[in-house]
Amino acid sequence: MTGLGTLINIAAILIGTTIGMIIKGGLQKRYEKIVMQSIGLCVIFIGVNGVITxxxxMENGIFQTRYTLLVIISLVIGSLIGEKINIEARLENFGECCKRKFKMKGDKGNxxxxxxxxxxxxxCVGAMAIVGSIEDGLKHEYATLIAKSFMDMVAGGVLAASLGIGVYFSVIAVGIYQGSITLLAGFVSPYLNNTIISQISCVGSVLIFALGINLILGKKIAIGNMLPAVFMPAIIYYMKFLLHALFHF
Structure with a gap:
């Protein structure tokens, strides 16, 4: 069944969030704070691990770095595009709209x-969401999204224990994002090779690292406006390919 992987992912997030909400009801404020800092550290670790990976x-027995310039260019150009569109504000406005529409008054402040x-x-940020959704759409293979689901269930529970019911509504973003990739998998897949996926994963891991900083220190970095950076490696790759073809022909 096409899309089953995303449905499993959504179900796992809902289960984890529900558990987190039950825990939240019995947590004092100081415990909520330490839980939030803990998940922030975990997210930073996931981001760092993804970047390093x-x-x-290893070349000739020596560790060397790759993609450094690509990551910088992707982040700068992607952030400028995202800032122009103001993705962060649109996400926040959507969250506020959901809060008003469903009359959610239990969570204090923002x-x-x-x-x-x-x-x-x-x-949504990360290669597993993209690769897993493509595998779902093309081959009806769900292993990647199932593995992602377990991680999202734990993360959703911890986030809900600290930030509350707003985490439930993230399933809307997950459904639209992964569902769209799954439906478009036949079109997208031929244009994604291992190099592009690796580069996308690297840029996505940088954003995950930044998200961890936000969770620990409070919102400082407009990560939403940096989201276009995740797709820049594919654009840059094919721009180089086109220029190379034009140069030779």
Whole structure:
């Protein structure tokens, strides 16, 4: 069944969030803070691990880095595009709209919006969401998305325990994002090779690292506006390919 992997992912997030909400009801504020810092550290670790895995390579017995310039260019250009579109504000406005529409008054301050935005970014940024959705659409293979689901379930539970019910609404972003990739898998797949996926994963891991910093220190970095950077490696790759073809022909 096409899309089953995303449905499993959504179900796992809902289960984890529900558990987190039950825990939240019995947590004092100081415990919520330490839980939030803990998940922030875990997210930073995931981001660092992803960057190191993709950037460090062994050549002639020596560790060397790759993709450094690509990551810089992708982040700069992608951030400029995202800032122009103002993706961060649009995500926040959508969160506020959900809060008003469903009359969610239980979360104090901006916890609802922060929970929605932070969890949506965490669940959508990264290569597993892209690769897993393509495998779902092309081959009906769900192993990648099932593995992602277990991680998202744990992360959703911890985020919900700290930020509350807004995490539930991240399933909307996950459904639209992964569902769209799954439906378009036949079109997208021929244009994604291992190199592009590795580069996308590297840029996505940098954003995950930044998200971890936000979770620990409070919102400082407009990660939403940096989201276009994730897709820049594919654009740059094919721009280089086109220029190379034109130069030779």
């Amino acid at each position: 993709q950037m460090l390579v 916890d609802f919006v922060e929970g929605f935005v932070s969890s949506s970014l965490l669940f």
